[in-house]
Amino acid sequence: MIRWALAIVIVAHALSGHAYVMAWRSNLSLWTWAQQQAPLNTRAQFNYGRYLLAAGHEAEGLHALAYASALERLR
Amino acid sequence: MTPMQRYIFVGAVLLLFAYEYQSSPSSEFVYQDYRWSDACAERAGTVPTSGIRTWPRSLMRLSWCWQDGQSPRAYHVVNLALHLIVSVLVGLLVWRLCGIEFAAWAGGALFLVHRMNIEAVAYASGRSELIAAIGIVGACLAVLSERWLLAAACVLFGVLGKESAVVAVAVLPLMLMAKGLRRHAVVMSVAVMLGVVLVMTRDGWPTPSVEWGMVQAMAAMRFSAMLFLPLGQTVDFDYALMPQFIVLAGSGLFIGAALLGWRLGKCPTMLSLAVGWLVITVLPRLFVVTPGMPFSEHQFYTPAISFPLAVGHVIHAYTDTGKL
Numbered sequence: 001m002i003r004w005a006l007a008i009v010i011v012a013h014a015l016s017g018h019a020y021v022m023a024w025r026s027n028l029s030l031w032t033w034a035q036q037q038a039p040l041n042t043r044a045q046f047n048y049g050r051y052l053l054a055a056g057h058e059a060e061g062l063h064a065l066a067y068a069s070a071l072e073r074l075r
Numbered sequence: 076m077t078p079m080q081r082y083i084f085v086g087a088v089l090l091l092f093a094y095e096y097q098s099s100p101s102s103e104f105v106y107q108d109y110r111w112s113d114a115c116a117e118r119a120g121t122v123p124t125s126g127i128r129t130w131p132r133s134l135m136r137l138s139w140c141w142q143d144g145q146s147p148r149a150y151h152v153v154n155l156a157l158h159l160i161v162s163v164l165v166g167l168l169v170w171r172l173c174g175i176e177f178a179a180w181a182g183g184a185l186f187l188v189h190r191m192n193i194e195a196v197a198y199a200s201g202r203s204e205l206i207a208a209i210g211i212v213g214a215c216l217a218v219l220s221e222r223w224l225l226a227a228a229c230v231l232f233g234v235l236g237k238e239s240a241v242v243a244v245a246v247l248p249l250m251l252m253a254k255g256l257r258r259h260a261v262v263m264s265v266a267v268m269l270g271v272v273l274v275m276t277r278d279g280w281p282t283p284s285v286e287w288g289m290v291q292a293m294a295a296m297r298f299s300a301m302l303f304l305p306l307g308q309t310v311d312f313d314y315a316l317m318p319q320f321i322v323l324a325g326s327g328l329f330i331g332a333a334l335l336g337w338r339l340g341k342c343p344t345m346l347s348l349a350v351g352w353l354v355i356t357v358l359p360r361l362f363v364v365t366p367g368m369p370f371s372e373h374q375f376y377t378p379a380i381s382f383p384l385a386v387g388h389v390i391h392a393y394t395d396t397g398k399l
Binding site for chain 2: 002003006009010011013014015016017018020021022023024025026027030031033034037038040041042043044047
């Protein structure tokens with residue numbers, strides 16, 4: 001019984017961890033993940049906007065920075 | 076386990092590990108990796124120092140200099156290899172402590188694929204944690220084999236990876252207790268405490284910050300819960316947004332864990348070792364204020380070893396009742 005439970009836990013970690021490893025591919029993917037996990041985290045929102053701009057996504061980057069500024073004012 | 080079962084188990088776990096980390100080698104440098112990639116240039120004096128030239132991390136810096144000019148892929152592959160080594164050592168530690176081969180395989184495999192370790196492995200700068208963990212677990216194994224000089228060498232190896240590996244000297248009394256050398260453990264604990272007092276008197280005591288300590292304790296409890304259910308993982312958790320009652324509850328839980336470890340320690344079991352390991356490896360972080368954000372997931376790499384120890388306890392309990 002415990003063998004099967006452990007096997008399931010090990011497989012679940014490996015399968016679900018795959019997506020989190022993907023987040024570490026680049027700064028943009030990392031901060032995309034961070035801002036999705038914590039939408040109220042100002043620093044994550046600022047970094048997300050910054051790296052979106054650096055990647056050439058101007059409209060989305062500016063939108064994210066405006067959202068981050070609004071969050072900052074609310075704190 | 077029969078040899079065939081062992082081969083199948085190892086093959087399956089390595090396949091899962093390869094699947095989980097398949098995107099890591101093709102990853103770029105992220106976050107503070109560029110700081111470390113400048114380490115060689117700093118040594119040559121071509122760029123200003125960034126404050127990472129202290130001797131405790133010289134092995135970490137040496138490894139980055141050794142790979143200087145290589146693609147990020149090479150750095151990630153080295154990290155994956157180091158994580159594999161740590162997982163094998165963790166498996167051996169569980170085996171030595173509870174004496175059950177299956178617990179060793181399960182503990183090592185869980186540590187290898189555990190989501191909480193991803194930040195230390197996939198983040199190239201997390202290498203310092205991996206080197207520190209090799210030193211700490213290696214020292215524990217050496218003490219369990221009564222190879223004292225090797226233990227000292229392992230502690231030094233870990234500290235050359237990251238200064239936080241010095242916590243090994245506080246973990247080693249746990250191993251002595253597990254070995255039944257209670258008097259040795261008491262003498263070593265007293266020596267460690269005297270050493271801390273001497274060093275702090277020389278270098279200056281850290282300014283106590285109750286607020287910092289409470290947030291760190293809460294973060295440690297959050298990570299401990301994530302060892303069992305790793306949800307909400309992120310590089311930049313905003314602890315400032317946490318309500319005060321959660322910070323208080325987290326701190327209370329940490330104190331509770333410390334008291335539980337103390338109480339269980341009177342009759343050492345795998346569970347008391349797991350709780351003791353967690354509390355001892357986290358404790359310095361409550362007092363040492365680090366720049367930037369509080370506890371990060373990669374800094375929890377060494378405390379996370381308490382999880383395979385706890386799994387060893389569960390397997391040991393099942394074995395005792397003949398349910399395995």
